[in-house]
Amino acid sequence: MLHKLRPLAFGLIALSLTISLALGGSSLAAPAALVKPQPTKVAAPIKNSVLFKQAVLNMRALKSYQVDFQGGAEVYVVTETATIDVTGRRSRWLFKSESVVEEPARVEINLVVLTAQYSYVSSDGGKTYKRDTREAYAATRSEINTWDTISTADIDRAAAKLDSQPLRTGRIDGVAVRYITFQNIQIGGVMGLSKQDTGRALTDYEFAVTLDSKPVVKTLLESAIEYAGTYTWSKLNQPVKIIVPVVK
Secondary structure (H helix, E strand, O other): OHHHHHHHHHHHHHHHHHHHHHOOOOOOOOOOOOOOOOOOOOOOOOOHHHHHHHHHHHHHOOOEEEEEEEEEOOOEEEEEEEEEEOOOOEEEEEEEEEEOOOOOOOEEEEEEEEEOOOEEEEOOOOOOOEEEOOOHHHHHOOOOOHHHHEOHHHHHHOHHHHHOOOOEEEEEOOEEEEEEEEEOOOOEOOOOOOOOOOOHHHOEEEEEEEOOOOOOEEEEEEEOOOOEEEEEEEOOOOOOOOOOOOOO
16 A cells, blocks of 8 residues: 555655745755855964063052062071052051071061151061151162062063063962063062162062953062062052051
8 A cells, every 4th residue: 555655645745846846935945055164363472571561560550459478598587568558658567587597586576667758667566666767768668669660661671581481371369370580680679679789680580470451460489599489469459558657
Protein backbone atom coordinates (compact mmCIF):
# COMPACT_ATOMS: atom_id res chain seq x y z
CA MET A 1 0.00 0.00 0.00
CA LEU A 2 2.86 2.39 0.88
CA HIS A 3 4.44 1.99 -2.56
CA LYS A 4 1.18 3.20 -4.08
CA LEU A 5 1.06 6.33 -1.83
CA ARG A 6 4.65 7.47 -2.54
CA PRO A 7 3.99 8.69 -6.14
CA LEU A 8 0.92 10.51 -4.86
CA ALA A 9 2.87 12.20 -2.08
CA PHE A 10 5.64 13.26 -4.45
CA GLY A 11 3.00 14.58 -6.85
CA LEU A 12 1.39 16.67 -4.12
CA ILE A 13 4.75 18.13 -3.13
CA ALA A 14 5.53 19.04 -6.74
CA LEU A 15 2.09 20.56 -7.16
CA SER A 16 2.50 22.63 -4.01
CA LEU A 17 5.87 23.99 -5.22
CA THR A 18 4.40 24.82 -8.62
CA ILE A 19 1.50 26.75 -7.10
CA SER A 20 3.81 28.61 -4.72
CA LEU A 21 6.15 29.67 -7.51
CA ALA A 22 3.25 30.69 -9.72
CA LEU A 23 1.92 32.96 -6.98
CA GLY A 24 5.32 34.61 -6.64
CA GLY A 25 6.28 33.01 -3.37
CA SER A 26 8.78 30.41 -2.41
CA SER A 27 8.93 27.92 0.35
CA LEU A 28 12.74 27.79 0.10
CA ALA A 29 14.83 30.44 1.86
CA ALA A 30 17.41 32.24 -0.28
CA PRO A 31 20.97 31.32 0.56
CA ALA A 32 22.55 33.79 2.98
CA ALA A 33 25.29 35.98 1.59
CA LEU A 34 28.74 35.11 2.85
CA VAL A 35 30.06 37.77 5.28
CA LYS A 36 33.78 38.22 5.27
CA PRO A 37 34.99 38.41 8.86
CA GLN A 38 36.72 41.66 9.73
CA PRO A 39 40.06 41.49 11.56
CA THR A 40 39.78 42.37 15.23
CA LYS A 41 41.66 45.53 16.08
CA VAL A 42 43.63 45.21 19.30
CA ALA A 43 44.51 48.52 20.90
CA ALA A 44 48.19 48.94 21.67
CA PRO A 45 48.91 49.01 25.41
CA ILE A 46 49.56 52.43 26.86
CA LYS A 47 53.25 53.28 27.09
CA ASN A 48 54.96 53.28 30.46
CA SER A 49 55.93 56.94 30.17
CA VAL A 50 52.39 58.00 29.31
CA LEU A 51 50.82 55.87 32.06
CA PHE A 52 53.26 57.12 34.71
CA LYS A 53 52.79 60.77 33.72
CA GLN A 54 49.01 60.38 33.97
CA ALA A 55 49.39 58.78 37.40
CA VAL A 56 51.66 61.57 38.65
CA LEU A 57 49.23 64.24 37.47
CA ASN A 58 46.33 62.40 39.14
CA MET A 59 48.28 62.06 42.39
CA ARG A 60 49.18 65.74 42.22
CA ALA A 61 45.48 66.61 41.87
CA LEU A 62 44.46 64.74 45.03
CA LYS A 63 43.00 66.76 47.89
CA SER A 64 44.14 64.30 50.55
CA TYR A 65 45.59 60.83 51.02
CA GLN A 66 47.39 58.51 53.42
CA VAL A 67 50.81 57.06 52.78
CA ASP A 68 52.40 54.27 54.82
CA PHE A 69 56.04 53.21 54.77
CA GLN A 70 57.68 50.02 55.99
CA GLY A 71 61.36 49.35 55.58
CA GLY A 72 64.78 49.85 57.05
CA ALA A 73 68.28 48.41 57.01
CA GLU A 74 70.32 45.80 58.80
CA VAL A 75 70.40 47.66 62.11
CA TYR A 76 66.97 49.31 62.28
CA VAL A 77 63.36 49.00 61.17
CA VAL A 78 61.25 52.03 60.31
CA THR A 79 57.50 52.44 59.95
CA GLU A 80 55.76 55.66 59.01
CA THR A 81 52.14 56.69 58.57
CA ALA A 82 51.31 60.07 57.12
CA THR A 83 48.01 61.81 56.57
CA ILE A 84 48.35 64.46 53.89
CA ASP A 85 45.94 67.38 53.60
CA VAL A 86 46.99 68.86 50.27
CA THR A 87 44.22 71.47 50.23
CA GLY A 88 45.01 72.69 53.72
CA ARG A 89 48.78 72.49 53.10
CA ARG A 90 49.49 70.46 56.20
CA SER A 91 50.37 66.88 57.10
CA ARG A 92 50.62 64.63 60.12
CA TRP A 93 53.37 62.02 60.38
CA LEU A 94 53.90 59.19 62.84
CA PHE A 95 57.48 57.90 62.82
CA LYS A 96 58.62 54.75 64.57
CA SER A 97 62.22 53.58 64.48
CA GLU A 98 63.36 50.39 66.19
CA SER A 99 66.91 49.17 66.56
CA VAL A 100 67.37 45.47 65.85
CA VAL A 101 70.92 45.15 67.16
CA GLU A 102 70.60 46.63 70.63
CA GLU A 103 69.48 44.69 73.70
CA PRO A 104 66.94 45.74 74.75
CA ALA A 105 65.73 47.15 71.48
CA ARG A 106 65.68 50.93 71.37
CA VAL A 107 62.43 52.33 70.02
CA GLU A 108 61.88 55.95 69.04
CA ILE A 109 58.39 57.28 68.27
CA ASN A 110 57.80 60.80 67.06
CA LEU A 111 54.65 62.55 65.96
CA VAL A 112 55.17 65.44 63.58
CA VAL A 113 52.69 67.96 62.24
CA LEU A 114 53.89 69.98 59.29
CA THR A 115 52.52 73.20 57.94
CA ALA A 116 53.86 75.27 55.10
CA GLN A 117 55.90 77.32 57.60
CA TYR A 118 56.68 75.20 60.65
CA SER A 119 56.99 71.73 62.07
CA TYR A 120 55.60 70.60 65.42
CA VAL A 121 57.31 67.60 66.99
CA SER A 122 56.01 65.42 69.83
CA SER A 123 57.91 62.56 71.46
CA ASP A 124 55.24 61.74 74.06
CA GLY A 125 52.42 60.56 71.82
CA GLY A 126 51.01 63.99 71.07
CA LYS A 127 50.60 65.23 74.65
CA THR A 128 53.04 68.06 74.16
CA TYR A 129 54.69 69.54 71.08
CA LYS A 130 57.73 71.61 70.38
CA ARG A 131 57.61 73.95 67.44
CA ASP A 132 60.64 73.89 65.24
CA THR A 133 61.31 77.43 64.09
CA ARG A 134 63.43 76.24 61.16
CA GLU A 135 61.06 76.94 58.31
CA ALA A 136 63.22 74.84 55.98
CA TYR A 137 62.22 71.68 57.85
CA ALA A 138 58.90 71.49 56.06
CA ALA A 139 60.69 71.57 52.72
CA THR A 140 62.86 68.59 53.67
CA ARG A 141 59.67 66.46 53.72
CA SER A 142 59.07 67.31 50.06
CA GLU A 143 56.89 70.24 51.09
CA ILE A 144 53.44 68.87 51.90
CA ASN A 145 52.71 66.84 48.79
CA THR A 146 55.69 64.89 47.47
CA TRP A 147 54.08 64.58 44.02
CA ASP A 148 54.63 68.29 43.44
CA THR A 149 58.35 67.56 43.30
CA ILE A 150 58.21 65.10 40.40
CA SER A 151 58.80 66.89 37.14
CA THR A 152 56.83 65.76 34.09
CA ALA A 153 59.73 67.10 32.01
CA ASP A 154 61.98 64.53 33.70
CA ILE A 155 59.47 61.83 32.74
CA ASP A 156 59.51 63.00 29.12
CA ARG A 157 63.31 62.90 29.06
CA ALA A 158 63.26 59.36 30.48
CA ALA A 159 60.50 58.17 28.11
CA ALA A 160 62.80 56.09 25.90
CA LYS A 161 64.17 54.15 28.88
CA LEU A 162 60.75 53.70 30.45
CA ASP A 163 59.07 52.54 27.24
CA SER A 164 61.82 50.02 26.46
CA GLN A 165 61.02 48.05 29.63
CA PRO A 166 59.02 44.82 29.32
CA LEU A 167 55.41 45.35 30.37
CA ARG A 168 55.02 43.72 33.78
CA THR A 169 51.60 43.57 35.37
CA GLY A 170 50.10 42.17 38.55
CA ARG A 171 47.40 42.77 41.14
CA ILE A 172 47.52 44.56 44.49
CA ASP A 173 44.47 44.24 46.75
CA GLY A 174 42.55 42.95 43.73
CA VAL A 175 43.49 45.98 41.62
CA ALA A 176 45.32 45.51 38.31
CA VAL A 177 48.65 47.36 38.23
CA ARG A 178 51.67 47.76 36.01
CA TYR A 179 55.17 47.92 37.47
CA ILE A 180 57.39 50.73 36.17
CA THR A 181 61.03 50.82 37.23
CA PHE A 182 63.29 53.84 37.51
CA GLN A 183 66.87 52.66 37.64
CA ASN A 184 69.46 55.43 37.54
CA ILE A 185 66.79 57.75 36.11
CA GLN A 186 66.33 61.19 37.64
CA ILE A 187 62.70 62.18 38.10
CA GLY A 188 62.97 64.95 40.66
CA GLY A 189 62.54 64.60 44.40
CA VAL A 190 60.90 61.31 45.30
CA MET A 191 59.94 60.75 48.94
CA GLY A 192 62.11 63.66 50.10
CA LEU A 193 65.13 62.95 47.91
CA SER A 194 66.41 65.98 46.03
CA LYS A 195 68.16 66.10 42.69
CA GLN A 196 71.36 67.01 44.53
CA ASP A 197 71.30 63.79 46.55
CA THR A 198 74.59 62.05 45.76
CA GLY A 199 73.03 58.67 46.50
CA ARG A 200 70.34 58.96 43.83
CA ALA A 201 72.24 56.93 41.25
CA LEU A 202 72.36 54.01 43.68
CA THR A 203 68.64 54.05 44.40
CA ASP A 204 66.07 52.11 42.38
CA TYR A 205 62.36 52.87 42.37
CA GLU A 206 59.58 50.51 41.29
CA PHE A 207 56.16 52.13 41.01
CA ALA A 208 52.96 50.08 40.83
CA VAL A 209 50.49 52.11 38.77
CA THR A 210 46.83 51.15 38.54
CA LEU A 211 45.50 50.20 35.11
CA ASP A 212 42.12 51.91 35.16
CA SER A 213 40.57 54.96 33.53
CA LYS A 214 42.20 57.27 36.09
CA PRO A 215 45.55 55.70 37.00
CA VAL A 216 47.20 56.43 40.34
CA VAL A 217 50.28 55.13 42.10
CA LYS A 218 49.45 52.25 44.42
CA THR A 219 52.87 51.42 45.84
CA LEU A 220 56.51 52.40 45.52
CA LEU A 221 59.36 50.03 46.27
CA GLU A 222 62.53 51.97 47.04
CA SER A 223 65.79 50.06 47.29
CA ALA A 224 69.42 51.01 47.76
CA ILE A 225 72.58 49.36 49.01
CA GLU A 226 71.99 50.53 52.57
CA TYR A 227 68.21 50.20 52.91
CA ALA A 228 64.90 49.24 51.29
CA GLY A 229 61.26 50.00 51.90
CA THR A 230 57.77 50.17 50.43
CA TYR A 231 55.35 53.09 50.35
CA THR A 232 51.62 52.43 50.00
CA TRP A 233 48.98 55.04 49.16
CA SER A 234 45.38 54.76 50.35
CA LYS A 235 42.31 56.76 51.46
CA LEU A 236 42.51 58.98 48.40
CA ASN A 237 40.43 62.17 48.69
CA GLN A 238 38.84 61.07 51.95
CA PRO A 239 37.99 63.77 54.53
CA VAL A 240 40.86 64.60 56.90
CA LYS A 241 41.26 66.95 59.83
CA ILE A 242 44.75 67.85 60.98
CA ILE A 243 44.86 70.16 63.97
CA VAL A 244 47.90 72.40 64.32
CA PRO A 245 49.17 72.01 67.91
CA VAL A 246 49.09 74.98 70.26
CA VAL A 247 52.54 75.57 71.70
CA LYS A 248 52.66 77.56 74.93
